[in-house]
Amino acid sequence: MTLETWRSLTPEQARRRLRDGYTGTTSGWCDGWAQANLLAVPREQAFDLMLFAQRNPKACPLLDVFDPGARSSARFQGDITTDLPAYRVYERGELVAEKTEVTGLWRDDLVAFLFGCSFSFERALTEAGIEMRHTTAGRTVPMYRTTIACEPAGVFSSSMVVSMRGVPASRVPDAVRICARYPAVHGAPVHIGDPASIGITDLDTPDWGDPPVLRDGDVPVFWACGVTPQAMVMESRPEFAIAHAPGRMAITDIREADLITP
Amino acid sequence: MTLETWRSLTPEQARRRLRDGYTGTTSGWCDGWAQANLLAVPREQAFDLMLFAQRNPKACPLLDVFDPGARSSARFQGDITTDLPAYRVYERGELVAEKTEVTGLWRDDLVAFLFGCSFSFERALTEAGIEMRHTTAGRTVPMYRTTIACEPAGVFSSSMVVSMRGVPASRVPDAVRICARYPAVHGAPVHIGDPASIGITDLDTPDWGDPPVLRDGDVPVFWACGVTPQAMVMESRPEFAIAHAPGRMAITDIREADLITP
Known part of the structure; x- marks a missing residue:
């Protein structure tokens, strides 16, 4: 299947293909439909996670929260335990497995959060x-731990993880303006320029993803990143958690058009 | 004190006056600072309430959630048990008391939600x-139960309560456009025109507040209302809850300017 085919799939068609064994990235799939970061934690920690998301909406913009134990919702009408290409399983903050489905690991008390x-x-x-330089270069966007503290909530605390994209200086205001209209997908950048002032010592060695692509005249622009919830799991060590694998x-089933503010 | 004085108070000054015994409405107080509906429930029900708010953002737009037992937060730097003019206390959905402070009733497991x-x-x-016709007439805005169902969450379910304001037909688009930019304070209207189609049989007898003021050429415009959480308490009957008294x-300490979308 080509990228053009993936692009035009409906969410239902895409989830069927993923259920049937595709394990690669979903970048470029399902034009016009929102994709989401997954983090599932036991009901015991779910209130604290929801509080963390409420207090840190740029890093953890909540798209949906399932009922405890549920595998689907009105906004995700598939099976959350089979319909992602790959999953990461954490026990007490340690990554213990990467799986292509987690049906056997799902529990009645797990609450799925989509960011x-x-x-x-x-x-x-x-x-x-x-231009998204990393996409043109066939790379994953670079992601970095920072010294920006998230506001803690209950058992959860974390520093913010950011993604970085090189943007021509003249287009930086446009990038800010456009993204500000998408608060449900991280919103406006959190930092523009000097990486050192948010604790990034070497732009060429990201903590996740590939090294950056920067052209002459590009300014490094930093957005709050959906990997933050996984960094939080590693730092706060809840008993059990399941997340999507990066990318x-x-x-x-949420239309991107519905995520734009007026 | 005159309305002009109230208007120019800082939140800290206003809360001190409320703590010292003022029990009237806070309408018109503290220009530029957001006011909020309060609902506090035991930790046991707090996750379900947060889920309800997440699923019903127009009726329950979350401004802040305190830590369990806490009486203040970064966004409300007062004492939530004394700094409102009046409170309503509910036991199993029944209104059992109206108080001017609830310090003695506060519990270590209570979680305060501000909408x-x-x-x-x-x-x-x-x-x-x-023009806000009800303000000009010195009335409280009329509020109505409707047949619009909120999406349930855990132990909580409710129909939506709406407020109604008469708006000249030519200004209705402006009213929609302006309010749409304030998703954190109920956002765009939920219904325009015919009251019967959302289950309101008599516009002149609201369920809360005063009868409406409608001028010739006005269209009735309906917004999701912050009384919905109290209607939900009456319907879902949690063991214990404390809310603000209407108005x-x-x-x-949240600036209204920070609630406007770009």
């Missing part, structure tokens, strides 16, 4: 003529 | 030249 994903604003930026997202 | 309030968008409409709101 907005940068794919949606990247599409908007590309349509505005702001292998949940494809939702 | 956005229509005062903020009313100010924006008034500044745009759309007697929590004055927060």
